[in-house]
Amino acid sequence: MPRRSRVDPVAIASVGLFGVAAVADLTALGLSSSTISRRVQAGHVRRVLRGVVKEGRDEPTADQRAAAALLYAGPSSVISGGEALRRHGLTDPSPDGRILVLVDEQRQRTSSAFVEIERTERLPRAMTVDGLDLAPLDRAVIDTVRREDQLDVVRGVLTEVVQKGRTTVARLTAELAAGSQRGTALPRRVLREELGVGVHSVAEAWALAVHADSELPPVLWNPRLYDPVTGTYIAEPDAYFPDVGLAWEIDSRRHHFLLPDWDKTLRRRARMQAYGLVVAHTRPSRLRSDRAAVIEELWGSYRLAASRPCPDLLVVAASGTPQST
Structure with missing residues (x-):
């Protein structure tokens, strides 16, 4: 394959998503690291995360941030937490927060900038929504509420998904029991003492x-x-x-x-x-x-x-x- 002399939208689009690409994928196309660095310095390309760039100098969009998070985390990674909830059509309780990405427990990757990495032995099978790999809904819900320390926020997330008929108390309870028990006290209380008796809001x-x-x-x-x-x-x-x-x-x-x-x-x-x-x-x-x-x-x-x-x-x-x- 002939070497390309510049990082352009065509090159990024061929290996990336939403105008975002991994530097490693661009170099595999034949682009040199020095060429990419010069384009970044010139403002034609923007570095979004370590090893991830986007076309143009403008701020990355929400889609570009999500795509960059997956590229940064590496193969088989999935978006979970509030970002996944939003893309499943529900409310993200912390829309300006970090994007949670789940990776296999053996993968050596750490959190960076707007990306929170969680290594897990229960890496879920991804659901692809608009080209992005997301955790299944029940997992995304539980990963979200485990990180919240305000009771009403936990209530809001859990009651919304149950009230809209997207899942059940039994399924959420099973997901809560199957994963990490860190941060489960509040969601366990809401599921057992409130949603479990029929409360809807x-x-x-x-x-x-x-x-x-x-x-x-x-x-x-x-x-x-x-x-x-x-x-x-x-x-x-x-x-x-x-x-x-x-x-x-x-x-x-x-x-x-x-x-x-x-x-x-x-x-x-x-x-x-x-x-x-x-x-x-x-x-x-x-x-x-x-x-x-x-x-x-x-x-x-x-x-x-x-x-x-x-x-x-x-x-x-x-x-x-x-x-x-």
Whole structure:
């Protein structure tokens, strides 16, 4: 193959991805290291990481950073953590953080610049998304939450992926148990004590803590309520006290800000009231700033519900187990 005299987009594109290439691959094309260095010094090519360059002098894009991270880490490496979550269509809790790349435990490679290297004996089989090798979703989720030390951030990551139906609590629990136990205390708590009982959001996790302090009777989280005769679906309240027929709704402003969302909430409340339920509403912010008052109000709603006949409904718990009330 004839030697090329310059590092140009054609050369980089032939061995790279998103305009990023490994220096080793360029030299294998016939480019000399000195030529690459001169082009870097002249500003025609930019060094992104040690041994990785890109065309042009501008800042690397998000795609170029991800491609550079894989090239730097070497063969069989996979992107995990928040970057992988984002590319799986979920929320990266630390979008400006380092890119986590998993490599085989025998590979001698260290973290550098914006790349965090983790050597692992459980290197997952990659899923290729837009040309980039990613860890499977469950692994990416657990690798993300193991690195977070804020409970609400861990809650946010885990509840989003479960609520969107992308995985299950059981699968995440199995992935958590199979890997490194470093940093697993918070995700283990959320999976077992919150998601495991049917909680679907960070606000509902706050409500779970309020309920625990209230000394109120047991509650079901996110059960589905049906007419026991016709099987007509009624609603899925955030929480439900089956002994008295009290529904507890956590009114997130994000879901009720738009008029159609608010209308939907009002229609759901009307359906529940039509079946004899008492419906209590609480704004999420008050679950943290006004806990004592919320508990008092919830007790008031509970006593009101207890003073009425309990509706005869078919209640299907979040676990899928039906029961009658």
